[in-house]
Amino acid sequence: MARYRRSRWREFITVAVVVLLIAFRWWSEGTTLEAPPAGTVAGGLKPGVYEVDRVVDGDTLILNSRRLRVRLQGVNSPETLKPDSPVEPWGPQASDFTKQFIRDAKGFVRVEIDGEPTDQHGRHLAFLWDGDRLLNEELVRNGLARATLHYDFSERKKERLRRAQRDAKRDAVGIWSR
Secondary structure (H helix, E strand, C coil), X not given: CCCCCCCHHHHHHHHHHHHHHHHHHHHHHCCCCCCCCCCCCECCECXXXXXXXXXXXXXXXXXXXXXXXXXXXXXXXXCCCCCCCCCCCCHHHHHHHHHHHHHHCCCEEEXXXXXXXXXXXXXXXXXXXXXXXXXXXXXXXXXXXEECCCCCCCHHHHHHHHHHHHHHHHHCCHHHCC
């Protein structure tokens, strides 16, 4: 009776294909740490927890290995990297504040989508959280960004940003310290 022998080459190819398929699926879905709720895709960015790759400036960050460019919804910090423009007052401080927020968050933020999914430059719009701390709000409260409330997002978030800006003006901090 002839003995059946499995081909080692065929086993190797099968395992390699399975590993490649798993790696491709992981890469194509992003590297969120928690699964976002079903049906919550907004402009390609899903709510969830992401690692921050780097801070571009006070209100713009790059998330995870997919290089998702995120602009903070509802705020506008002074410019530091705008082409053909000088660095604006308080811009470096806004960037430093955002970098410190990310360090305090151990490099991970929770992304919340509320309103328009992208801006005119194709950046994803989001609110970024570390626990109960909202980066968008903290930048405004510390006078390192202005609230921009004319865009489409929840009235609840607009009220948080309004209150933060009122406090910053009252306390004459950052851009309101003149």
